[in-house]
Amino acid sequence: xxxxxxxxxxxxxxxxxxxxxxxxxxxxxxxxxxxxxxxxxxxxxxxxxxxxxxxxxxxxxxxxxxxxxxxxxxxxxxxxxxxxxxxxxxxxxxxxxxxxxxxxxxxxxxxxxxxxxxxxxxxxxxxxxxxxxxxxxxxxxxxxxxxxxxxxxxxxxxxxxxxxxxxxxxxxxxxxxxxxxxxxxxxxxxxxxxxxxxxxxxxxxxxxxxxxxxxxxxxxxxxxxxxxxxxxxxxxxxxxxxxxxxxxxxxxxxxxxxxxxxxxxxxxxxxxxxxxxxxxxxxxxxxxxxxxxxxxxxxxxxxxxxxxxxxxxxxxxxxxxxxxxxxxxxxxxxxxxxxxxxxxxxxxxxxxxxxxxxxxxxxxxxxxxxxxxxxxxxxxxxxxxxxxxxxxxxxxxxxxxxxxxxxxxxxxxxxxxxxxxxxxxxxxxxxxxxxxxxxxxxxxxxxxxxxxxxxxxxxxxxxxxxxxxxxxxxxxxxxxxxxxxxxxxxxxxxxxxxxxxxxxxxxxxxxxxxxxxxxxxxxxxxxxxxxxxxxxxxxxxxxxxxxxxxxxxxxxxxxxxxxxxxxxxxxxxxxxxxx
Numbered sequence: 001x002x003x004x005x006x007x008x009x010x011x012x013x014x015x016x017x018x019x020x021x022x023x024x025x026x027x028x029x030x031x032x033x034x035x036x037x038x039x040x041x042x043x044x045x046x047x048x049x050x051x052x053x054x055x056x057x058x059x060x061x062x063x064x065x066x067x068x069x070x071x072x073x074x075x076x077x078x079x080x081x082x083x084x085x086x087x088x089x090x091x092x093x094x095x096x097x098x099x100x101x102x103x104x105x106x107x108x109x110x111x112x113x114x115x116x117x118x119x120x121x122x123x124x125x126x127x128x129x130x131x132x133x134x135x136x137x138x139x140x141x142x143x144x145x146x147x148x149x150x151x152x153x154x155x156x157x158x159x160x161x162x163x164x165x166x167x168x169x170x171x172x173x174x175x176x177x178x179x180x181x182x183x184x185x186x187x188x189x190x191x192x193x194x195x196x197x198x199x200x201x202x203x204x205x206x207x208x209x210x211x212x213x214x215x216x217x218x219x220x221x222x223x224x225x226x227x228x229x230x231x232x233x234x235x236x237x238x239x240x241x242x243x244x245x246x247x248x249x250x251x252x253x254x255x256x257x258x259x260x261x262x263x264x265x266x267x268x269x270x271x272x273x274x275x276x277x278x279x280x281x282x283x284x285x286x287x288x289x290x291x292x293x294x295x296x297x298x299x300x301x302x303x304x305x306x307x308x309x310x311x312x313x314x315x316x317x318x319x320x321x322x323x324x325x326x327x328x329x330x331x332x333x334x335x336x337x338x339x340x341x342x343x344x345x346x347x348x349x350x351x352x353x354x355x356x357x358x359x360x361x362x363x364x365x366x367x368x369x370x371x372x373x374x375x376x377x378x379x380x381x382x383x384x385x386x387x388x389x390x391x392x393x394x395x396x397x398x399x400x401x402x403x404x405x406x407x408x409x410x411x412x413x414x415x416x417x418x419x420x421x422x423x424x425x426x427x428x429x430x431x432x433x434x435x436x437x438x439x440x441x442x443x444x445x446x447x448x449x450x451x452x453x454x455x456x457x458x459x460x461x462x463x464x465x466x467x468x469x470x471x472x473x474x475x476x477x478x479x480x481x482x483x484x485x486x487x488x489x490x491x492x493x494x495x496x497x498x499x500x501x502x503x504x505x506x507x508x509x510x511x512x513x514x515x516x517x518x519x520x521x522x523x524x525x526x527x528x529x530x531x532x533x534x535x536x537x538x539x540x541x542x543x544x545x546x547x548x549x550x551x552x553x554x555x556x557x558x559x560x561x562x563x564x565x566x567x568x569x570x571x572x573x574x575x576x577x578x579x
Contacts, residue, residue, distance in 0.1 A: 025082030026506060028066035029090040031513060036061045037091075041098050049229045050075065052095045067091070086506075086572065093511075093568035096225045101560045104221045105204075108559070109197040110136065111213040112206040117178045118247045124175070125153040125251075130243050133174050137216070137241065144224035151258065154251040156241040160223045160570075162233030168500075168573060169238050169262030171252075171526045172215035172269060173245035176208045178307040183314045183366070183550040192551060202555045209554040211547025214562065215268035215538055216241055222567035226574065233574040238262060242526050245269070246308065252526045263532060264500060264579055267525035268566065270535030271545075273508030276496045277429050277520040278528055278535070279370070280460060282452030282488035283309050284434075284467060286406060287445045288399040289483075297394025298322035298358070300386065300401065305379040305439025309449045312375045312437055314366035314550040316382040318400075320358040329358045331393050336360075339385050343413065347376050349385060366549035369451040370522035372415040372435040374544045380415075380436045383407035383448075399446040402480045410474060411436055411450060422466050429455035429491065429520045432463075445483075452488060453522040460488035492528045500579040504536055507569045511561065512540065536569065538562045 040059060046052040053071050062068045070084035071091070080088065114133045124130060134150050137158070141148040147159040156174065184192040192198050194207040208214070219239050226233070244251040270278075293299045303318040322328045329351045336349025348363040362382040367375025387408035389395055410420050417423035417434040425431035438449035454463060464486050475481050496518055509516045519541060527533030538558075539545050546552045573579070 025086060027086035027090045027510060028070075028083055029087055029094075031511070033061055033065060033067075034090070034094055034511075037094050038098065043098055043100075043102055046095060046099050049092060049095050049225070052099075053091065056091070085575065089568045089571040089575075090511075092225065092229075092231075092571050093564035093566075096221060096567040097560050097564040100221045100225070101563060104217050104563055105556065105559065107140065107220070108204070108209065108214060108217045109206075111174075111216060112197050112208045113195055115195045116175050116208070116243075118175070124244050124247065130174065137174075137220075140220055144220065145227050146220075146223055151255050154243055155255040156243075157255075157259075158220065158223065158239040158241070160227060160233065160237040160239075162235045162237070162574060164235050166235035166579070167238055167260070167262040167264075168235060168579075169240055169265040169527075169530070170219050170570075171240050171242065171265060171267040172219060173212045173242035173526065174216065175243050175246045176211065176213070177246050177311055177548050179207055180304070180307060180313060180315075180550065186551060194552075199556070202557055203553040204556060204559065205551060205553045207552055209559075210539070210545065210552050212245070212269045214554055214559055218538070218559075218563040218566045219268060219570075221563060222570045225567055226571060231571060231574070234577060235574060235579070237570060237574065240526075245526055246310070249526075261530060265527045265530040265533040266504070266536045267527045267533070268536060268538050269525045270521050270523055270537070271519055271539045271541050272512055272537045273514050273516075273519060274496070274501060274504045275519045275521045275535035276494040276501075277456075278492040278524045279429060279433075279520075279522045280452075280454035280489040280491040281310075281524045282454055282460070282463075283486070284450040284452065284471075285309075285438075285485040285487075286403065286448050286450075286482040287485070288402045288406075288448070288480075289445050290399050290441075290443065293396035293398040295394075295396045297396055298328050299396040299398060302441060303382065303400055303439055303446075305382075305448075306369070306437040308548075309438040309451045310369045311548045312364075312367040312369050312372060312377050312379070312435060314364060314378065316362045316364075316378040316439070318360040318382060318386070319354075320360060320395075321356075322358060325353045325356060325358050328393070329353050332358065332360055332389075335389060335392050336385065339388060343381070343384075344376075347378065347381055349381075366551070368523065368545050368548040369435045369437050370433070370453050371545060372433050375549075377413070377415065377435060379439060380407065380411065380413050383436065384413055400441075402482070403446055403448050405478065406474070406480060406482060407436055407448065409478070410471060417452075420467065420470055422463065422470070424455075424458055426455035426457045429457075429493070430522070431455065432458075433522065454488060454491055456491045456493055460490055464488050489524070489528075492524070492533070494532075494534060496534070498532075498579050499576050500532075500573055501534065503572050503576060504534065504569060507565060507572060508537065511565050511568070514540075537565065 067087040070087035332351035364376035364378035386404040412419040
């Protein structure tokens with residue numbers, strides 16, 4: 001038989017054997033054997049999957065390996081046992097990593113170079129950057145012989161067809177959070193371009209390398225390999241690339257108003273191994289009306305913070321007007337040193353003369369607002385420090401000092417809601433978190449957001465009432481009357497059932513050496529309200545997540561491992577007889 005007929009025969013035999021296995025069997029390819037295979041082969045030494053397996057069958061690593069019979073059975077077009085089927089999919093993941101690792105890395109560079117951030121006053125679906133990335137993804141998909149649909153520039157759909165009407169939705173997103181260019185500086189002074197992948201050591205720096213353009217890339221290349229190797233699928237896959245995940249979140253609902261909802265959904269936009277619970281996303285937005293400055297001393301005329309409610313930046317900068325800049329800078333510098341010393345010493349306060357102004361900078365550690373414990377919040381510290389200057393440094397009172405008192409009195413440096421007395425926790429999902437993040441000012445008001453991540457255990461309505469009641473009492477007491485806007489969503493909690501989640505858990509935990517247990521996340525994804533929605537990577541829970549942070553990066557090693565894991569997952573989920 002010629003090669004194409006051999007592939008067809010193999011496909012038929014594999015498909016015929018699907019009913020004979022379940023996902024309970026483990027793959028026998030060990031992490032050590034995987035490492036040897038990766039070291040032995042390269043992208044230039046593998047032509048296609050069958051050729052790779054033929055070469056592997058003669059390699060020393062297979063001679064005493066338990067997966068040797070799986071290779072022989074596959075190459076001889078014989079039915080495979082459960083463990084053998086899983087071995088073949090593990091080897092398929094390794095093959096994809098070796099064959100397309102370099103190409104996938106280059107594709108990631110190309111996608112990061114497209115600045116898919118929200119532009120004020122421009123609808124996301126009309127933003128030229130999103131039109132550009134849609135064209136790029138279309139070109140990639142069609143080049144991979146995959147079906148592509150651009151659904152009104154809201155969602156980009158890439159399809160891989162199987163033998164039934166059943167659909168698994170794989171969710172990723174093309175939009176990224178905004179950047180503060182001045183904050184993209186490494187400790188050694190190296191300045192980074194957020195929209196250009198910069199490789200330093202094993203780190204690929206760039207906005208979207210971690211969240212979530214890496215997800216787009218690894219899914220596309222996994223689909224490419226399954227398609228070109230003509231591997232049989234018992235169901236369809238739809239890669240759904242969201243364009244508003246970081247902002248309005250209206251693109252996916254728009255899509256599902258016009259298209260069927262997959263019965264199974266997984267997001268490559270969270271954590272490994274399999275996340276079955278997501279905290280509810282919430283915001284307490286306080287708006288302080290601009291007012292004429294009162295009193296004597298310097299006036300704070302501006303302040304920076306996160307550019308989105310889900311960002312904790314690395315720096316917050318306040319500008320102060322004064323007729324004695326040198327004297328003010330010296331006073332702030334001294335007060336700042338005392339404040340740092342008495343509040344943990346893990347951040348910096350710096351005051352410098354800048355022309356006729358004084359620039360006050362608080363430097364902390366950037367973090368995703370879903371994990372405030374992994375950072376040091378400079379926004380909270382800036383506001384608390386400003387409020388602490390009462391009686392030490394003369395400041396005029398205006399909307400920014402009002403906001404500083406509000407933040408210090410109600411939220412402080414705590415990120416668990418303890419200062420306000422609204423904290424609570426769930427044994428599995430963990431505690432409520434409350435982080436001062438977004439800062440903005442226009443001609444009408446100074447705005448300050450607290451980002452909430454809410455576990456199960458207290459309804460959004462009850463929590464909202466508690467917060468509103470306490471802030472109303474504070475407002476009455478202080479005569480500071482900001483306008484409040486509240487938004488709190490329900491948390492997600494799934495009862496994991498079915499062969500598909502067992503397979504997901506096995507693939508991730510075996511490849512990553514992780515505990516074989518389901519996880520929880522403080523980050524909400526686009527599967528939050530969808531049926532059978534779970535997270536499947538691409539972040540490791542024991543490693544700090546750099547998405548949304550200044551100097552966001554993904555390591556090359558983890559990116560290639562993600563490519564390997566997602567390919568194995570799609571092959572395995574695609575061939576299960578029942579999900």
